[in-house]
Amino acid sequence: MFIQNGKLNVRKLEEKDKYLLAKWLSDPLVLEFYEGRDHPFDLDQVNKVFYAPEDDEVKCIVEYDGNEIGYIQFYLLNNEAKKEYGYLNEIIYGTDQFIGEVAYWNKGIGTLLVSTIVTFLIEQKKADRVVMDPQSRNTRAIKCYEKCGFKKVKILPNHELHEGKYQDCWLIEYRV
Structure with a gap:
């Protein structure tokens, strides 16, 4: 495992995971806040977005109690x-994440x-610092991030195109 904390494991994305990503990113409940319900992913789209060799992101699968x-x-x-x-000149990381298995929502994971x-x-x-930019309407995610010590820094107006409309997002940060 790449990162482990109790029942939680985070491992690097593997080729076989494209089927999981396609499943999760075609679920309207997941897409409501990640990518958009008008933008479901098939395997071709997953390959283009998540397996591009030139990406700088470290891409990972989240496992809980042995389940992806x-x-x-x-x-x-x-x-x-x-x-x-x-x-300015600080070391700043960004993260993006989602729980694709809806049965695992609202459990503190x-x-x-x-x-x-x-x-x-x-x-x-x-x-x-660690930063994220969740949509301002994604109150469940923002509450989660605030529990983890993130603070709202500023609103980013019309920051993300989602389901045909530009959405405001919060720039949130965790400072050391």
Whole structure:
């Protein structure tokens, strides 16, 4: 395992995981906040988005109690993203994640996942901050992130195209 915390395991994405991603990213409940219900993924789309060799993200599958339940990626923010968000010369990582198995929602696993990855990024990658930009309407996710110590920094107006409409997002951060 790449990262482990009790029943939670995070491992690097493998070729066989494309079937899981296609399953999760064609579920309207998952797509409501991740990618959009008007944008379901098939295997071809999964291959293009998640298996592009030039990506800088570290892409991982989340397992809980031996079951594959979700996805997380983390990445070092580039200078352009730092400038957009108003940061300077710090080591800043971003993350994106979802629990694709709906039966595992509302059980504290998202909180465990986010807190575990934040600890990993700070201790192993020497991050000064960890940032995310959830849609402002995704209150369940924002509450999870706040439980993990993230604070709202600023609203990012019309930041993400989702289901044909630009959505406001929050820039949230965890500071060391």
